[in-house]
Amino acid sequence: xxxxxxxxxxxxxxxxxxxxxxxHSTISGNEYVYWYRQIHSQGPQYIIxxxxxNETNEMxxxxxxxxxxxxxxxxxxxxxxxxxxxxxxxxxxxxxxxANSKLTFGxxxxxxxxx
Amino acid sequence: DTEVTQTPxxxxxxxxxxxxxxxxxxxxxxxxxxxxxxxxxPPELMFVYSYEKLSINESVPSRFSPECPNxxxxxxxxHALQPEDSALYLCASSQSxxxxxxxxxxxxxxxx
Numbered sequence: 001x002x003x004x005x006x007x008x009x010x011x012x013x014x015x016x017x018x019x020x021x022x023x024h025s026t027i028s029g030n031e032y033v034y035w036y037r038q039i040h041s042q043g044p045q046y047i048i049x050x051x052x053x054n055e056t057n058e059m060x061x062x063x064x065x066x067x068x069x070x071x072x073x074x075x076x077x078x079x080x081x082x083x084x085x086x087x088x089x090x091x092x093x094x095x096x097x098x099a100n101s102k103l104t105f106g107x108x109x110x111x112x113x114x115x
Numbered sequence: 116d117t118e119v120t121q122t123p124x125x126x127x128x129x130x131x132x133x134x135x136x137x138x139x140x141x142x143x144x145x146x147x148x149x150x151x152x153x154x155x156x157p158p159e160l161m162f163v164y165s166y167e168k169l170s171i172n173e174s175v176p177s178r179f180s181p182e183c184p185n186x187x188x189x190x191x192x193x194h195a196l197q198p199e200d201s202a203l204y205l206c207a208s209s210q211s212x213x214x215x216x217x218x219x220x221x222x223x224x225x226x227x
Contacts, residue, residue, distance in 0.1 A: 032214075034214060034215075036216075038158075042220055042221075043119075043205050043207070043218030043219050043220050043221055044158060044205070044207075044216075044218045045218065046215050046216060046217070049214070049215065085157075087157065089214075091214055101146070101163070101212070101214055102148070102160050102163055102171055102214075103148075103160070103214050103216060104160065105157035105158050105159075106157060107157060108157060
């Protein structure tokens, strides 16, 4: 599986967009990019995933560069409740992973949303 | 029902005790997972079950014994644990063939 690199931490002001970068320069053609977050003392929460097209859902947008070597998770209007550790994970297969599928978490990026 | 329920939420056990952690989901997910998370560290995968069969064991010590009695339940049996096994134990589930996982809130285990 491709490794990912994320900054250790970042902060943003409440109400502003939070742009969380992730580098995955060794990603291969059939690897998906997943984003999860973990709010303190809770289990991780799925946010979004994509292969090569940009994706948007009710929580966030995922922008993947054309060469797929990096991506950005965008929280359009950050709130205090978005303060969490955000994990970028690259995983083979995505939709058709079969029995031997697993999510491997890296260190993630700690996002602090300030009032 | 879109949740993964873990019980108990907190557990304190001695090194000679036997205890079990329980995980339940009713979303029809056929893949279920156990993760272990130490303080200020990312979750680490322990086991993966697919269609009630163990498909991945990440070289976990035998004092941790998983069990999947049916498609909705996942247990983790604990025996002769060490204090360093104290951690948050997370259960997750997903549709088979996807890594869009739903996680429980975890069981915080303390071994004394």
